Amino acid sequence: MTEQQPFSLEQSPVFPVDPHAAHEADFPFQRWAxxxxxxxxxLVGWQKQNDGTSVQGLLEAAAMRMANGRRISSITAGRTDAGVHATGQVAHLDFPADMNLAPHIVRDGLSYHLKPNPVAVLQAARVTEKWSARFSATWRSYLYRIINRPAPPALGATHMWHVRARLNLDRMRQGAERLVGTHDFTSFRAAACQARNPVRTLDSLTIERVGEEIHIRTRARSFLHHQVRNMVGTLVLVGRDRWEPERISTALEARSRTAGGPTAPPEGLYLTGVGYNPDPFSDDPPAA
Known part of the structure; x- marks a missing residue:
């Protein structure tokens, strides 16, 4: 096999579709998670855009090459912003029914055609035609990495947020406790967030120090636009003694974005997992 050239949206067709819309292919298909x-x-994030390279555009171009030029659409469990990473993003693709596919063929074929772009398919699983990467999900989890030391990182600068001042984790945990549970998160979502309902239930929000890094992990059924980054930015204010932990409750009650803290930069954020019941990947081990 010859090495594949990087994809760009200028090199492959752009099909203006809503990545969250429920859809079915206009041909007999087999659905793969x-x-x-x-x-x-x-990258410009998950969603295809007029300018820039997106994860969705790369994945669909790779699928189209596997399908000999036939258009393949994708639906994701959740869009990520420009600069945000993923270790466990999930999407589904509708391949033509006449293709002879197996989990390792989908995984390896897509990963091959994605090279040398920084995107890889870890697992693939056949699912029913009604299964949806978005609507069948029962939870999403995120990790936010902070490098907490005076010196800036020489390695991995685009994969964590550098905070020079030492953060007080006890105070941050006190603040985090006030965010767990069911709340109106208007103060912690982007002004441009399109969700109709700002109420979300945060299942967990943990903070730990790992060497010179601080890892903030959170899980919920769904999140608002920028919710995780806005919570992290606010918790850093608490850790730097600029906010009292109790102020987070005051911010929640205000139900105004101006009452919340700043938005943490995207490079520290990772989508780490999406949950399903049953898990479509449980019978497909990651390694061949």
């Missing part, structure tokens, strides 16, 4: 890992550095 795929678990994806990607480095979001330099």
């Amino acid at each position: 795929v678990k994806i890992e990607y480095d979001g550095t330099g």
Whole structure:
């Protein structure tokens, strides 16, 4: 096999579709779920856009090559912003029914055609025609990485947020406790968030120090636009003694974005997992 050239949206057709819309292919199809890992550095995020390279555009172009030029659409469990990474993103693709596919063929074929872009398919599983990467999901989980030391990182600068001042984790945990549970998160979502309902239930929000890094992990059925990054930005204010932990409750009650803290930069954020019951990947081991 010859090495594939990098894809760009200028090199492959762009089909203006809503990545969250429920859809079915306009031909007999077989639906496949795929678990994806990607480095979001330099990408415009998941969703296809008029300018820039997206994860969705790369994945669909790779699928189209496998299908000999036939258009393949994808639906994702959740869109990620420019610069955000993923270790467990999930999407589904509708391949033509006449293709002879197996989990390792879908995984390896897509990963081959994605090279040398920083996107790889970790697992693939056949699912029913009614299964949806978005609507069948029962939870999403995220990790936010902070490098907490005076010196900036020489390695991995695009994969974590550098905070010079030492953060007080006890105070941050006190603040995090106020975010867990069911709340109106208007103060912690982007002003341009299109969700109709700002109420979300945060199942967990944990903070731990790992060497010079601080890892903030959270899980919920769904999140609002920028919710995780806005929570992290606010918790850093608490860790730097600029906010009292109790102020987070005040911000929630205000139900105004201006009452919340700043938005943490995208490079520290990772979509780490999406849950399903049953898990379509449980019978497909990651390694061949």
